[in-house]
Amino acid sequence: MKTAPAILPKNLKILKELGENIKLARLRRRISSEQMAERTGTSRKTIYNIEQGSPTVSIGSYLQVLFIVGLEKDLLKVAGEDILGRKLQDAGILTKKRVRLAKIKSKI
Secondary structure, eight states: OOOOOOOOHHHHHHHHHHHHHHHHHHHHTTOOHHHHHHHHTSOHHHHHHHHHTOTTSOHHHHHHHHHHTTOGGGGGGTTTSOHHHHHHHHHTOOOOOOOOHHHHHHHO
């Protein structure tokens, strides 16, 4: 039996909302959970878990469901506008570059 990864409650709430949004999109299109399972090649239990926002379901399964309802491109919006990352980049606060192993060996 799968054990759920340690997810913060705030993040579980986000997954739950995502699941609810997916369920609403499916219902608006009048697609039954059985039809969704057939079209995605998964089980009805997986569809149920997705709609509940389960963290144990693979992102690939979430993507398949989004594809069936025509919302797969919404996944591209994730981290699309990385405001904090861009500010850090502009400020020059970057992580140290790794030293290549070949450089280290040549100094020895």
